[in-house]
Amino acid sequence: MNRVVRFHQFGGPEVLSLEEVPVPVPGPGEVLIRTRALGLNRAESMYRTGRHAAQPRFPSGIGLEAAGEVEAVGIGVTGPVAGDKVSVVPSFPLNEYGVHGEHVLAPRHAVVTHPANLSYEQTASVWMMFITAYGGLIDLARLGKRDTILISAASSSVGLAAIQIARIVGARPLVLTRTSAKRQQLLDAGADEVIATSEEDTVARVRELTDGIGAQVIFDPVGGPPLADLITAAAHQATIVLYGRLHSEPTPLDAGEVLFKQLSIHGYDMADITTDDTRRSQAVDFIREGLADGTLTPAIDRTFPLDEIVDAYTYLESGSQVGKIIVTVPR
Structure with missing residues (x-):
């Protein structure tokens, strides 16, 4: 049986x-x-x-x-x-x-x-986390060198994968977590800065860390009311990738801010990548290369x-x- x-x-x-x-x-x-x-x-x-x-x-x-x-x-x-x-x-x-x-x-x-x-344990962990992050950051947002990326739910497996991929392309990962309890672990994982959203003013901190410019890419699986702060923290013509809806409350949207900052907001599902033979192959190759040379762990x-x-x-x-x-x- x-x-x-x-x-x-x-x-x-x-x-x-x-x-x-x-x-x-x-x-x-x-x-x-x-x-x-x-x-x-x-x-x-x-x-x-x-x-x-x-x-x-x-x-x-x-x-x-x-x-x-x-x-x-x-x-x-x-x-x-x-x-x-x-x-x-x-x-x-x-x-x-x-x-x-x-x-x-x-x-x-x-x-x-x-x-x-x-190991089997490691291999069972890699595809969801790294393909989700690859698809949102590389395939969709075209994250590049010197871009600042704001990563929500950073201690999740996808959040950690996003930190590593941001580092590979030379971007600067600023990460969000609810409290400072995981701060050192996230710094050790490659985060440039950690923002504890229940203890700090997220918008003010992002502005401080980016000299008032904001983040060029935002990678968020939460949605709900916290997304309003992320929109305010976004740079002009930023790309916001929403890949989940962990928050149960409705997501407020300031249409004026989206309009005048010329923001691009994308709903993203990993299936966009994995159901396309060419894009799935490109993602797997990117991840295999990173796993082989140690830039992805x-x-x-x-x-x-x-x-x-x-x-x-x-x-x-x-x-x-x-x-x-x-x-x-x-x-």
Whole structure:
């Protein structure tokens, strides 16, 4: 038998359970993977609580990231063969594939060769965080040398990835976090300056740090009322990339400020990159190069065994982590 993570109703982490189901058989274009490590993401929490664009069909699987070994491939699959070490790029709807389990299916286009210099735990952590940051900063905002970028939710895995990518292109990352508790960790991760939003005036601090110019790029997964300050802190003709809506309240918008500062506000979904073969390939190549030369480093906060999947998601949703949360799968 085969244990997979499923849920039968919307709710908190407690609705998740490990259930025994038959090992699936790969259909045309599919790959069967025996997993060794799983990566957790906020998108899965939103999916489990009914706040994601994709809606589950109960009982529902869950999970976007995994690393392991190929066990079998379906008709028409070229490239990976049984025994290959691979990882899964999140590039499919959550209600079509869920890769949190011992044996899981993934579409061929989402399966990439395991980077030789990384562990399974590291590989299960890289694709969501780095492709999300790459797509928003490089593909969309065209972040460049000497640009100042303002990164919200900086202690998240995507926030940490954004810091590293900003450093690669020579930009200056100013990062936002709620309190100063994580300040030193964020500085150690490469942030140029850390702004504690509950303790400091965000707009005044950004102006001080940019000589009154503001930030050329803003990378935000929160939205809600805090976005108003980010718009005020933006430079003339800045690009604002909104890639999430973690805040539950409506987002106010000063149309005059957007108009007269000539701001560009983009709603961004990583699927813009991962569902386009060319752009996905470019992102994977960029990340592989960074992983190989050490300019990109997976940031793992904590690992949990598969049996503690509920505890792992509870910890994710506490917001206390700095980096990725990984679940290990026993052999």
